[in-house]
Amino acid sequence: MRKLVMMSALLLTGWSVFAQYTIKGTVKDATNGEVLQGVSVVLFETTFGQPTNAKGEFSFNDLKAGKYKLIAYMVGFKRYENVIDLNGNLDLSIALEVSTTSLDDVIVTGTRATEKTPTTYTNVSAEEIRKQNLGQDLPFLLNWTPSVVTTSDAGAGIGYTGIRIRGSDPTRINVTINGIPVNDSESQGVFWVNTPDFATSAADIQVQRGVGTSTNGAGAFGGSINILTNGLSQEARAEVNTSVGSFNTQKYNAIFSTGLLKDKWAFEGRLSQITSDGFVDRASSDLQSYYLSGGYFGKNTSVKFITFGGAEVTYQSWYGTPEARLRNDAAGIEAVIANNGFTPAQAENLRNSGRSYNFYEYDNQVDDYGQDHYQLHVNHSFNSEWNLNVSAHYTKGAGFFEEFRTGDDYSDYGFDNIVYQRDTLSSDGVNSEFGYFNSDFLNNFENDPEFVFNPVLNSAGDTLRDGANNVIVEAIAQRTQTDLIRRRWLDNDFYGIVYDLNYSSGKIDATFGGSINEYIGDHFGEVIWARFAGDNDIRERYYESRSEKFDFNSYFKMNYQANGKLNLFGDLQYRRVDYTGVGIDNDLRPIDFDREFNFFNPKLGAIYQLNGSSNLYASFAVGNKEPNRSDIIDAAPGVNPEHETLNNLEIGYKRQTANGAIEINGYLMDYKNQLVLTGEVNDVGAGIRTNVPDSYRMGIELSGTTRLTKGLFWSGNVAFSQNRIQSFDEIIFDFGPAFDEFNEVRTTFEDTDISFSPSIVAGSQLAFRPTLGLEVSLLSKYVGEQFLDNTSNDNRKIDAFFVNDLRVNYSFTTELIKTVSVNLLVNNILNHEYESNGYTFGYFGGANFEVRENYFYPQAGTNFLLSVGLSF
Incomplete structure (x- = not known):
């Protein structure tokens, strides 16, 4: 503290x-x-x-x-x-x-906040990105912005990574690239692993907190990330970068730019590859990506085409590490083994591993997915006051994750049991109709898992018996389970149009914009191998469903400079969503839903200029958001998840002087029907959520920069918040002593904490610049404790952590090479053991048998990344 x-x-x-x-x-x-x-x-x-x-x-x-x-x-x-x-x-x-080649800048005008926008945001420049961009995913490059918490499944910032803003998870953070929505239409999250090394092609990133300004795509319920790609260079250049580091991490990229050709044309491209073994056992990543842009720039009209994409093969580490393993609790480890029915091999893996434990051992337990994006931007300036931008986009994604499964039921895949023999027999014993049976029949199949004995009935429905009064039965020797390998596929298409018409003259800056987008997603699964397949066709799709989502929004924004000190801001948005799904889900449940949502999202605010260096701002914004796919299909029977509403108040003060800056802002985010985690997860590890009537987030954020002395500079931020739910019902299951039936056990909690919402988040960057081109920085991050569910139970939480990194950036020029840059990043220099994410679940197995298990995602100890870049 x-x-x-x-x-x-x-x-x-x-x-x-x-x-x-x-x-x-x-x-x-x-x-x-x-x-x-x-x-x-x-x-x-x-x-x-x-x-x-x-x-x-x-x-x-x-x-x-x-x-x-x-x-x-x-x-x-x-x-x-x-x-x-x-x-x-x-x-x-x-x-x-x-700029005659500033199309990249113009196309984000509609969704960007500016100095005249009364909302809370942080801009991260290309220079800041470059210092940190040694191979880790983009969320880790934004780790030093206010109220941000990041996590990595593999523990080292490469592969599957996540980001939270003010405690809000990725499904509540709107992401756009050049104004084009990036969030997956169904999960509403962003999977950064699909666009590795994209930060290299980013010229600027704006992080808005709260509802922010109207944007395209998924509703911003905790924040938004607006990425602007590189502007086309006026001069030809080439660049190569290489990084190496801990866990056999390697990164390579090559970049070229033609410069402006004949004052009309310009092209730029990038190829990247990143590989890493990960901190967690076997949590490897093999990532490739590309970026290519080309543009024509006329006097009043510009046309630019951009395509980028990536392919990733990531070994799964979604399962997490049991708390007992992290705490070296031998008795707890044995309880995990017993409660989860581990095989002997799985048990030995858990007993003999450490913090880097990974449940999965199958050599191809991978996520294999590719995604390609295409953007066409047309900009026309009618005169000095009017400007129009129209953009078309298309994204193609396809891939699967593969799993080895032990002892799955054939019925889970719509398969028939393998029947080896059917006989009508007389029982040998007299204890019961399922007593002792013909030993010859049993001996023939003594290694098979299951026998079924059904009494044979006569026409009157009575049990038939032989002359010795033994029950006559139909005896079936069958196999009901098998080890298998399955793949679950997603094949989707996303396309649409984004537009904005901008007017700027005198006291008025106005934008009319919006988007029309369509999503089509096919979900299906197949078994590609089974130890015992019988007559089942393992290559047939055992489930298949299709979802379609239409998303339309239109907004009007205006800044009005009322006088020399007061600027007024208004922003009105209408959004319509039509979402349908039909087919069979992966648990063989039928899917059939058709939801329609109509949202009105107004935003009002003002900025008052106190003097030449400081101002006050205030805004009130309303956001609405539809439930995602898993909210709908994983909901309890008879429950239809409702949309959420957020009323967001932001009040702030900014001061900028020659030697530093400071910003103080307070916020209130008041939710109606917020979807919050129940603590349960579905069969792929995603959290299950339910609506709660009333909840809120309230806090104060402070950030600033200052020069402490010659060559020594400091920037930092700290956020204090309270994140509460008025009333929350936790539901867990009581399976009974025989585990053959279950009942819901409901417990109500009043005025409880929202999960994954630390009350304190702070970041610090202390930089020493002794000479031109050299910077040595100490980067520090503190994240307060976070609860895994909404019960405020101290036995189910992530402990607070304080982590320090060391970064060295050095660049110089030579006669042959325009710029040589050497960058070193040493993460977690104090080798602190901590976890940044997790989940919990519980159930009853009878009155005297309660199971509560916590799983965490441990992060790496001291590790490094070293890069060398050459620019020509």
């Missing part, structure tokens, strides 16, 4: 140092000479950058003589770069030219 108090104190403390010179200036539009507010100005070797104020001004004070690199950039303008040899005070006048 003392560490957190110190972080908060630094955020609120002023900063000043003594030095010699000042660099200040004004940034204007080169076309009309108007000052530009909100231009990002970065002076390397000093602070972490600052936006220009309402007068277009910026200032860096207390600088010693020497060389400094100054960068200024803003959406829709060419990037300005200049190396300054400082030996006295400077007053600069910078004119930014409108």
Whole structure:
């Protein structure tokens, strides 16, 4: 706690140092000479950058003589770069030219927040991404933004990874790439493993917290991530990067850009490969990806085509590690073995493993999936006030996950039992009709698992007996179970149109936009091998279903500059969703649903400029969100999950000075019918959720940057929150002592914590820049305790953790190579043992037999990544 108090104190403390010179200036539009507010100005070797104020001004004070690199950039303008040899005070006048190749910037105008938008957001620049981008998935590159918690199934940030914002899981985080929705239409989550190394092609990422601005695709219920891909370079370039690290991790990529050809055309591409064995046993990843873009840029019209995609083969580590294994609890390990019916091999695997335990041992227990994205963006500027963007997109995804199963019932796959022999016999014994039977029959099949003996009845329904009064039975020797290998497939198509019409003149900036999207998803499964198949056709699809989802939204946003200090903001969105599903699910239950949702999502707010360096903002936004596929098909019989509603209030204060910045914001996220985890998981490890009438998240977030002394800089954030459910019913099953029947056991909890919602999350980056091109950073992350379910039970929680990483970034130039960059990332330098995610389940097996098991996803101890990049 003392560490957190110190972080908060630094955020609120002023900063000043003594030095010699000042660099200040004004940034204007080169076309009309108007000052530009909100231009990002970065002076390397000093602070972490600052936006220009309402007068277009910026200032860096207390600088010693020497060389400094100054960068200024803003959406829709060419990037300005200049190396300054400082030996006295400077007053600069910078004119930014409108970019003729800034289509990438224009196409995200409709869904992006700006300095005039009264909502809570953080921009992560390409420079910040590049420092951290050594091979880990994109969520880990965003780990240092406020209220963010990340996790990795394999424990090292490569493969299946996840991100939560303000405790909200990935299904509640809207993700767009160039304004195109990325969230899976059915699960509503994003699987970053499908687009490995995509951060290399990202020019800028904006993370909005709360409802944010209207966007395309799945509703933003905890946040949104808006990714802008690389703008096309004006100059030809080539780049290669190589990374190596712990767990046999390797990353390779090659990048090219043609520059602008004949002032009209430009092309860029990337190929990447990432492999890793993972921290968890056998949790390997083999990932490939590509990115290709080409564009035509006329005077008023630009056309750009982008395609990117990836293929992944990831060994499964979804099962997690039992708590007993992590705590080296021998008795608890034996209980897990007994309660879950482990085979001798599975039992030995658990007994002899450590923190890196993986339940799966079959050599091809993999997730094998590929996804290809296609985007076509057309932008036309009618004049200086009006601009139109229309984008078409198509995504094709297909793949499966493969599993080895031990002793599954044939009936689970619609297969017939294997019948070896049927005979009519007389019983040898007199104890009962299922007593002792003909020994010759039994001996013939003594190694087979099951015999069925059905009494033979006469026409009157009476049991037939022989002359010795023995029951006459039909005896069946059969096999009802087998070991097998199955694949569960998903083959889907997603396509649509996104549009926005933008107007900017004087006091008004307005956007009318929206999207029309269609999704078609085929789910099916097949058994590809069985130890005992009999006459069953194992290649037939044993289940098959199809889902279709139509998603339409339209919004109108406007900023109105009422006077020199007050800016008003309004945003109205209508969204319609039609979602149908029909067929047979993987547990052979029939699926047949047809749901329609109509949502109205208004947003209102204002920004008040206190002075040239600080402002206040406030906004109120409403979001609505439909249940996802698993909510519908995994719901209890007779339960029809309802849509959720979020009322979101954001209030904040921002201050930007020459040597630092600070932001303080408070939020209230009040939910109606929020879908929350019950603590149960389905047969593929996904959490099962249920509606609760009233719940909320409330908190305060502080973030800031400052220069502590010459060459030493600090940035950090801390969030304090309360996340509560008014009333929650936990349902677990009582299977009875014979496990042949079950009843629901319902327990009501009042004013309880929302699962996976830590009350404290903090991040810190302490950077030392002793000379041009070198930065050494200490990265620290604290995440408070998180409950695995909504019961606030201390026996079912993830302990708080505090992890420190060391990062070294060094770059220099040579005569032959434009830039040589060497980057080192040492994760978890104190070798802290911690878990970042998990799940829990429980059941009763009679009055005196209760099972409660916790499973966690342990993260790696000290590990490293080292990269070398060459740019030509």
